[in-house]
Amino acid sequence: MTSYVEISPLSSPISGSIRVSGDKSISHRSILFSAMCEGTSKVTGVLNSDDVQASIEAVHALGAKVDLAKQPDGSLSGTITGWGAEGPKQPDGPIDCHNSGTTARLLMGILAPWDIEVEITGDESLCSRPMRRITAPLMLMGAKFSPDGAENLPITIHGNKNLKAIQYDSPMASAQLKSAVLLAGVSANGTTSVTEPAQSRTHTELMLSEYGVETVANTRFASVEGPVQMQASDLNVPGDASSAAFLCCLAVLLKGSELTVEHVLLSASRTGFLRTLERMGANIEWVVEGSEGKEVYGSIHVKYSPNIKGCEIPAKYFATVIDEVPILALVASHAKGITVFRGCEELRAKESDRLDAIIDGLTELGASAWTHGDDLFIEGDPDFELPDGLRLPSNGDHRMAITWAIAGMVGKKPIEVEDFDCVSVSYPNFIEDVTSLTKGE
Numbered sequence: 344m345t346s347y348v349e350i351s352p353l354s355s356p357i358s359g360s361i362r363v364s365g366d367k368s369i370s371h372r373s374i375l376f377s378a379m380c381e382g383t384s385k386v387t388g389v390l391n392s393d394d395v396q397a398s399i400e401a402v403h404a405l406g407a408k409v410d411l412a413k414q415p416d417g418s419l420s421g422t423i424t425g426w427g428a429e430g431p432k433q434p435d436g437p438i439d440c441h442n443s444g445t446t447a448r449l450l451m452g453i454l455a456p457w458d459i460e461v462e463i464t465g466d467e468s469l470c471s472r473p474m475r476r477i478t479a480p481l482m483l484m485g486a487k488f489s490p491d492g493a494e495n496l497p498i499t500i501h502g503n504k505n506l507k508a509i510q511y512d513s514p515m516a517s518a519q520l521k522s523a524v525l526l527a528g529v530s531a532n533g534t535t536s537v538t539e540p541a542q543s544r545t546h547t548e549l550m551l552s553e554y555g556v557e558t559v560a561n562t563r564f565a566s567v568e569g570p571v572q573m574q575a576s577d578l579n580v581p582g583d584a585s586s587a588a589f590l591c592c593l594a595v596l597l598k599g600s601e602l603t604v605e606h607v608l609l610s611a612s613r614t615g616f617l618r619t620l621e622r623m624g625a626n627i628e629w630v631v632e633g634s635e636g637k638e639v640y641g642s643i644h645v646k647y648s649p650n651i652k653g654c655e656i657p658a659k660y661f662a663t664v665i666d667e668v669p670i671l672a673l674v675a676s677h678a679k680g681i682t683v684f685r686g687c688e689e690l691r692a693k694e695s696d697r698l699d700a701i702i703d704g705l706t707e708l709g710a711s712a713w714t715h716g717d718d719l720f721i722e723g724d725p726d727f728e729l730p731d732g733l734r735l736p737s738n739g740d741h742r743m744a745i746t747w748a749i750a751g752m753v754g755k756k757p758i759e760v761e762d763f764d765c766v767s768v769s770y771p772n773f774i775e776d777v778t779s780l781t782k783g784e
């Protein structure tokens with residue numbers, strides 16, 4: 344039987360200041376990149392979630408020494424000693440990446456330059472997500488994969504010590520694809536580059552330079568110079584921009600709310616949700632206060648915003664809001680007028696088909712949402728009435744589960760969210776954080 348959690352309307356606004364747990368993308372990279380290094384890296388503020396555990400388990404199975412301990416704030420801190428020039432060890436069995444696309448896809452690039460054969464697999468959702476987009480460029484570099492031409496995990500990678508550097512013109516804006524190619528390029532001879540049709544998140548190219556790799560990080564273009572042995576580095580992970588987005592949107596929708604999110608990642612490739620909320624007329628501002636390596640962080644201040652209106656998110660900015668579309672779509676359903684997200688086809692290839700999930704869920708909520716080609720349209724209605732006993736599926740997708748929970752928190756009737764436990768993939772403390780903010784802590 345499918346489990347569900349009933350989320351009731353919040354009886355008070357959210358207020359106060361909060362730090363959200365570490366950024367998921369940066370946490371993954373801090374583990375994976377440290378594992379590639381010569382020497383011992385020190386990491387702090389790492390997100391302790393199911394997805395990041397998948398990366399920790401993977402590098403451990405491949406021979407890195409991981410010594411991380413849970414801190415009083417719930418984060419992980421400690422050291423990772425990499426395999427360095429010796430390379431990863433042949434693991435005893437398949438590497439199970441669970442639900443984590445970032446682990447599976449980045450690992451393919453990391454393993455490509457080694458004389459190793461590793462089967463990569465995952466849960467049902469991950470095994471249905473497209474992988475040829477990653478294996479195709481890595482094959483151009485000289486890696487092999489079996490079964491030949493497979494689109495889905497499980498896939499076995501057969502590495503090649505003599506990888507060729509490539510200049511890859513990527514058919515899609517995807518940070519995971521770009522990262523896999525650049526990570527393989529670290530060991531290839533010469534310049535490996537990726538050009539994208541639109542900018543995706545830039546963490547790999549920004550972070551690799553902290554580990555001694557010469558990189559170029561421009562809009563739509565990134566490159567690395569290989570071969571180079573990565574060297575250990577220390578890193579403190581700023582708060583997760585995507586988790587912060589949920590709290591900011593909750594504050595925008597919930598009467599009387601006023602919230603500050605501190606020490607949160609604010610790199611330009613992740614702040615699309617802030618610019619979108621600003622363009623919708625929300626009471627929101629943010630300020631950059633420092634940087635961890637090349638990743639900037641700062642504070643976001645946001646207030647209840649009753650007069651938001653629809654806006655258009657052009658395709659060229661789509662990747663900067665990619666993980667926030669579900670919650671922005673919920674905000675749009677409360678805004679006056681129509682909101683359009685252009686060029687959304689990548690939403691179909693996420694942990695679930697998020698395009699269908701958004702349209703089905705918003706329709707159940709009483710809003711109007713539809714697609715035309717690859718564009719998502721939402722016509723808002725600030726006053727829609729929820730039916731009694733509404734139950735929405737998450738399809739095991741963490742971002743959908745939190746989105747529908749927020750619909751329940753800001754509505755007038757409870758909503759039952761199916762498989763709510765999947766929030767442990769990216770934001771295990773979500774309910775705890777909201778509860779502390781309703782007490783104004």
Ligand code: S3P
Pocket residue numbers: 367368369371445516517518519520522543544662665666689
């Ligand atoms: C991620 C990149 C994004 C994002 C995913 C995490 C990453 O996917 O949706 O949750 O850490 O590189 P794309 O590969 O579509 O950019």
